[in-house]
Amino acid sequence: MKILVSVKRVIDYNVKVRVKSDQSAVDLTNVKMSMNPFCEIAVEEAIRLKEKGVASEVVVVSVGSKSCQETLRTAMALGADRAIQVEAEDGLDSLSVAKLIAKVAQEEAADLVIMGKQAIDSDNNQTGQMVAALLDYPQATFASEIVIENGEAQVTREIDGGLQTLAITLPAVVTTDLRLNEPRFASLPNIMKAKKKPLDVKTSADLGVEVGSNVSIVSVTPPPQRAGGIKVGSVAELVDKLKNEAKVVS
Amino acid sequence: MSVLIIAEHDNKSLKPATLNTVTAATQIDADVHVLVVGFECQTVVEQASQVAGVSKVLVADNAAYEHQLAENVSKLVVEIAGDYGHILAPATTTGKNTLPRVAALLNVAQLSDVIKVESADTFVRPIYAGNAIATVKTTDPVKVLTVRATGFDAAASTGGSAERQVLSQVIASDRSRFVKEQLAESDRPELTAANVIISGGRGMGNGDNFKLLEGIADKLGAAIGASRAAVDAGFVPNDLQVGQTGKTVAPDLYIAVGISGAIQHLAGMKDSKVIVAINKDEDAPIFQVADYGLVADLFDAVPELEKSL
Numbered sequence: 001m002k003i004l005v006s007v008k009r010v011i012d013y014n015v016k017v018r019v020k021s022d023q024s025a026v027d028l029t030n031v032k033m034s035m036n037p038f039c040e041i042a043v044e045e046a047i048r049l050k051e052k053g054v055a056s057e058v059v060v061v062s063v064g065s066k067s068c069q070e071t072l073r074t075a076m077a078l079g080a081d082r083a084i085q086v087e088a089e090d091g092l093d094s095l096s097v098a099k100l101i102a103k104v105a106q107e108e109a110a111d112l113v114i115m116g117k118q119a120i121d122s123d124n125n126q127t128g129q130m131v132a133a134l135l136d137y138p139q140a141t142f143a144s145e146i147v148i149e150n151g152e153a154q155v156t157r158e159i160d161g162g163l164q165t166l167a168i169t170l171p172a173v174v175t176t177d178l179r180l181n182e183p184r185f186a187s188l189p190n191i192m193k194a195k196k197k198p199l200d201v202k203t204s205a206d207l208g209v210e211v212g213s214n215v216s217i218v219s220v221t222p223p224p225q226r227a228g229g230i231k232v233g234s235v236a237e238l239v240d241k242l243k244n245e246a247k248v249v250s
Numbered sequence: 251m252s253v254l255i256i257a258e259h260d261n262k263s264l265k266p267a268t269l270n271t272v273t274a275a276t277q278i279d280a281d282v283h284v285l286v287v288g289f290e291c292q293t294v295v296e297q298a299s300q301v302a303g304v305s306k307v308l309v310a311d312n313a314a315y316e317h318q319l320a321e322n323v324s325k326l327v328v329e330i331a332g333d334y335g336h337i338l339a340p341a342t343t344t345g346k347n348t349l350p351r352v353a354a355l356l357n358v359a360q361l362s363d364v365i366k367v368e369s370a371d372t373f374v375r376p377i378y379a380g381n382a383i384a385t386v387k388t389t390d391p392v393k394v395l396t397v398r399a400t401g402f403d404a405a406a407s408t409g410g411s412a413e414r415q416v417l418s419q420v421i422a423s424d425r426s427r428f429v430k431e432q433l434a435e436s437d438r439p440e441l442t443a444a445n446v447i448i449s450g451g452r453g454m455g456n457g458d459n460f461k462l463l464e465g466i467a468d469k470l471g472a473a474i475g476a477s478r479a480a481v482d483a484g485f486v487p488n489d490l491q492v493g494q495t496g497k498t499v500a501p502d503l504y505i506a507v508g509i510s511g512a513i514q515h516l517a518g519m520k521d522s523k524v525i526v527a528i529n530k531d532e533d534a535p536i537f538q539v540a541d542y543g544l545v546a547d548l549f550d551a552v553p554e555l556e557k558s559l
Binding site for chain 2 (some may be wrong): 011016017018019038053076093094095098109120121122123124125126127128129130131132133134137138139140141142144152157158159160161162163164165166167168169177178179213214215216217218219220221222226228229230232233234236237238239242243246
């Protein structure tokens, strides 16, 4: 069984986000970039499936400028077998990315596509579902457990209010939620080995996919700041304030 | 053109997030239709037809739709999409699961977690976990959006009298099958619908100590939440998580107990009307957003608070 995992290079989750003064975008100059945390979980799950002997090959794909090769190398250091960079401008919209990944999944004849449920920059939570729709594959989003058996994936999903388990026939798309696994760290020998693993570069033209979007950014602004309140000295004072000042407790 | 909303429901009742989505829809166009896809969901249809501002309720009631599998619902929505300029769903796990599929099949973009309608083609949505706010304009022929409930007031659940239309199409994928569901059973309100929330963080120390919050929750009719740190530490299940990677809430009163106030948590609760923080670390960032901060050991303050309410 072949698994395709998509990874996205995003601003590191520990970095404080600042908006550019012209309000055109978030400032990414000289900011630490890392693999999107949900994509790390996707890579880890694919590697575990390979270690269990369920998967035979893990291919990792990223859509973006040359710098995303670094993210692909990281994925290979973690255990992916080979990588494909789809050369494109950074910040392509979800539908374009989904079309490119869908095409790669088809060309690779991947049995399972594992993707992060969302990227922590655009916070869209769309691409996996879109890939599934474009390929007419079944999907299981927000996975916290994946069991592969008899050409089927039994996936436990984190839904509002609890958990839901679906059985989907392969080929299929699964997107990862936080509790699916705890990703490993790459060891130094594996980082060195990853440099020798194959990395192909393709363009949207190679894949025969037209990219573009009808959505444009009008502005990006910092969120309104909440004015800090006061410190109270005791529980009694707190209760008094809640009852008589804020009037949220009767 | 009319706006179509995919109703959030469990075949028994219409979920409140649908009402907030109706308000968003009425800001786009006066003609708002609600689609109820489910099985034996007649009470949901009744409730949806009474929502103020809804002119039509479309019903697809079939066993194939019992669990609202994205594969089936998305194709059904696409079949009727031609009549609509906008297709909306609440930004719940159900809406987020289904709507991107609809958008991809229609070959249009989807805008996620819309918190404000500027005009029929311009919308506001948070990005970077709410650390930046993007205003975006779309010229797609059909605009597909998920709506964050906390961004809009709820429409009145009564006062409307929508006409009904039955959809007879049955779309049943044989490649996706419901196996089981384990829903947390609780008499308390759902996190995203609660007027009062009391949340615990890593400072709670362990899962047993979350019982300390229950007394206050019972007295105030509150839901219980948690920070990601408390979830990661295994104190409580993930469905209690408030934050960027969990649920976004905006209750009238949010009480944060033993929560330091990581950006990831603030992203999920900073729109609450009144925020109370109880933490023994006076430098905890949570105090920067709290209306009322109490620097105290939670194991003293929480029982005392319960007694004084």
